[in-house]
Amino acid sequence: EVQLVESGGGLVQPGGSLRLSCSASGFTFSNYAMYWVRQAPGKGLEYVSAISTNGGSTYYTDSVKGRFTISRDNSKNTVYLQMSGLRGEDTAVYYCVKVKSVYQLLYSDMDVWGQGTTVTVSS
């Protein structure tokens, strides 16, 4: 069974840091690009970041550039999101997402989602 399991969420003070992890199983992880997507309480979906199969290409939404870093370890079937300089508006459920098409970073859809991990930024 294809599965994504996120961890690392929690309560953090403004300006703090947090690292999210996403452990993948049931598919050849190194063949698929991965995304992070978030959803603030009561709001819609927002793309956060993307990483290519080998980690050589990364993309971010403007609001997190310079503060968040996406990375992956294909030997551990894990993708990470290092978050620093956290703000109240970063409060959300963060989903790890698998891209549908093999080797594609773009021109593909999100076919497998994790259950999400909650990040709350508050003093």
Next chain:
Amino acid sequence: DIQMTQSPSSVAASVGDRVTITCRASQDITSWLAWYQQKPGKAPKLLIYTASSLQSGVPSRFSGSGSGTDFTLTISSLQPEDFATYYCQQANSFPLTFGGGTKVEI
């Protein structure tokens, strides 16, 4: 950035109704559009990819159409399990963007 505009933002419907949701992109995205269903407290689920292809395991009452800037998701006969929020998403360019969502209510 490509803006995705969904309408309506909510729709009240009954079991058996035909429901149509539209999504408009601010620029040409050819067929790089997906539709997702999300139920409260759950992760989104892929329904339709490349505008009109049905994801494996998704009931055939769901269909997608359109290309360029205008797209449609149709539920041909609404079932009780279809009451949820639906999102469109463009996969043409970064940053990826989602529509604001359409809540299908009883």
